[in-house]
Amino acid sequence: MRRIAGTALLASAFAAAPALAQQQSPYAEYQRMATESAPIELYEIAGEELWKKKQGPKNVSLEACDLGQGPGVVKGAYTHLPRYFADADRVMDLEGRLLHCMMTLQGRSREDASKRVFGNADKASEMEVLSAYVAGQSHGLPMRPGAAHSKEKASIELGRKLYFHRAGPWDFSCASCHGEEGKRIRMSGLPVLFKPEYARPLMSTWPAYRVSTSKIVTLQWRMNDCYRQMRMPEPAFGSDTTVALIHFMTATAEGVVYRGPGIKR
């Protein structure tokens, strides 16, 4: 419950709402208010327990997992993702790296470790609660995803291309919806995610608790569901495609202070 704003702030939020509504979606105010004591904290607790739980054929915990800052270092690790990992010779995001650790450390098969990556309101997935825990340990730190290695540069560039690449039965790209300023679906503003001013407030709050579905959602889920909405074939979990898109958007938001895990409408 570290994100307490206080009642005085709530009162001023109400007063400021009409003026703000003209500039941005009222959801921004709603989100700020709802972030107080958001249920995401329950998932962070569950994630920490799971991080330390011995599992898999090798019966070990994930505590020795190297998230990029050395084995077992969780504090601040999320702010440097996605990044290149020499041991796997590829760029990975948080969820892809967690999957890698489940396979290499715990000895689980890819099939076993990724059979239930997206949970529901009754039961969150392992990947979701672990993401909440790891990301929560970076709260308040600036986001600096990997951008120096040649594969990191290639990943960001691939993400940029994919963002604008039209395909599928509806000839859609990410930019079809997230390409023009001032557009919205019902009351939700459609952020133009290749512009830092739009990418920053959003990329600094994932993963998040989604109020309308009472469940925790991650960036891999967001990529998966956007592809579903575009009527494209389902992308593989942690694939180079999804990682590249996440990498591109995180790199666009570079430097923003991570304030998640957050809340979505």
Next chain:
Amino acid sequence: MADPMKMRATLKGDTADVRVLMGHPMETGQRKGPDGKVVPMHFIQEVTVRLNGKTVIEGQISQAVSRNPVFSFRLKGAKAGDRIEIGWLDNKGDKNSTETAIA
């Protein structure tokens, strides 16, 4: 095992600001599951707040309260270091509680 709970209690003057987050499905008994059958009612019925072992609030709540509810209230006359214990009991007889010292 019951879902986790989390509480925070901070003193402002002689009043403690208490905020508690409870993990609970809070099923109304009106929702249908993926199998088309009604999901049985499952909700917190009683919330009890104790200050240094003495009951100060006994609340009755129902299905109208959301999943994973947050309650926030103020306790007058509380002092730093006082122990607050909050517990809930649901319609299936499950219970959970958490306690913290006012900071």
